[in-house]
Amino acid sequence: EVEMVKAESDVSDRLTLESVRDSLIRQEDSIVFSLIERARFPLNAPTYDPSYFSMPSSYGSLVELVVKQTEAVQAKAGRYENPEEHPFFPDDLPPSQVPPHKYPRVLNPAAVFVNVNKKIWDVYFNKLLPLFVAPGDDGNYASTAARDLECLQVLSRRIHYGKLVAEVKFRDEWKHYEPAIRAPDKKTLMDLLTAPAVEKAVKKRMAKKARIFGQEVKVGDDSDKNKGTYKVDPAAVSRFYGDWVIPLTKDVEVQYLLHRLD
Numbered sequence: 631e632v633e634m635v636k637a638e639s640d641v642s643d644r645l646t647l648e649s650v651r652d653s654l655i656r657q658e659d660s661i662v663f664s665l666i667e668r669a670r671f672p673l674n675a676p677t678y679d680p681s682y683f684s685m686p687s688s689y690g691s692l693v694e695l696v697v698k699q700t701e702a703v704q705a706k707a708g709r710y711e712n713p714e715e716h717p718f719f720p721d722d723l724p725p726s727q728v729p730p731h732k733y734p735r736v737l738n739p740a741a742v743f744v745n746v747n748k749k750i751w752d753v754y755f756n757k758l759l760p761l762f763v764a765p766g767d768d769g770n771y772a773s774t775a776a777r778d779l780e781c782l783q784v785l786s787r788r789i790h791y792g793k794l795v796a797e798v799k800f801r802d803e804w805k806h807y808e809p810a811i812r813a814p815d816k817k818t819l820m821d822l823l824t825a826p827a828v829e830k831a832v833k834k835r836m837a838k839k840a841r842i843f844g845q846e847v848k849v850g851d852d853s854d855k856n857k858g859t860y861k862v863d864p865a866a867v868s869r870f871y872g873d874w875v876i877p878l879t880k881d882v883e884v885q886y887l888l889h890r891l892d
């Protein structure tokens with residue numbers, strides 16, 4: 631018999647604030663690498679222009695085609711059975727065609743109704759892309775769309791991880807959370823779950839990761855010639871995290887908590 635290795639998502643028996651924060655830190659690596667991969671291409675506007683892509687209008691732009699069709703395949707492969715994964719186009723997804731995997735039941739079942747992917751889509755294309763890709767068009771639209779999908783998926787995973795963060799915080803301090811949930815009092819929930827020193831450290835670490843992962847690595851040249859040129863702008867990555875990724879994560883945390891006692 632094959633022994634199942636504990637999946638990264640198998641958190642039920644080691645759910646602590648430290649372990650969920652460790653996961654958030656690891657996911658930062660995926661986000662920085664995905665942004666670096668996307669930044670290899672210029673903006674490539676036709677990827678997002680429905681009139682460039684002349685298939686049945688239900689697909690919209692090329693990037694929508696790639697995301698919808700990929701999500702359909704991944705749904706068949708069981709991706710969205712995992713409570714940590716959230717589709718961008720949840721309507722009309724085909725059912726999973728693989729045997730069910732027993733994901734540990736950690737979250738309140740109401741968690742499935744919290745999905746901020748519409749907002750993530752909007753923020754990614756309208757706020758993030760213009761910040762960190764060069765203007766221009768090199769014709770590589772299919773690759774561009776594939777990189778966008780990768781970025782969207784890692785960002786979505788990170789932001790919806792707020793559900794697990796909120797669950798741990800609730801378990802650790804339910805005496806404080808319960809009255810605010812029953813009230814319901816969003817402002818108090820937001821205050822309770824906010825840790826300004828942690829947010830500051832996250833932003834600093836993101837800038838540092840963008841500097842370290844995004845530097846040109848050379849052999850036999852220890853000079854600092856390349857200092858200051860990075861594959862993604864560390865300040866932009868850090869700002870985007872502070873302005874959007876953390877606030878959206880907190881949004882997910884509050885939305886989840888509001889239904890924690892359903």
Ligand SMILES: O=C(O)C(=O)C[C@]1(C(=O)O)C=C[C@@H](O)C=C1
Binds near residue numbers: 823877880
């Ligand atoms: O680490 C936490 O406590 C979180 O809730 C995550 C997070 C974040 O998104 O990075 C969000 C809110 C806190 O203020 C600090 C950090």
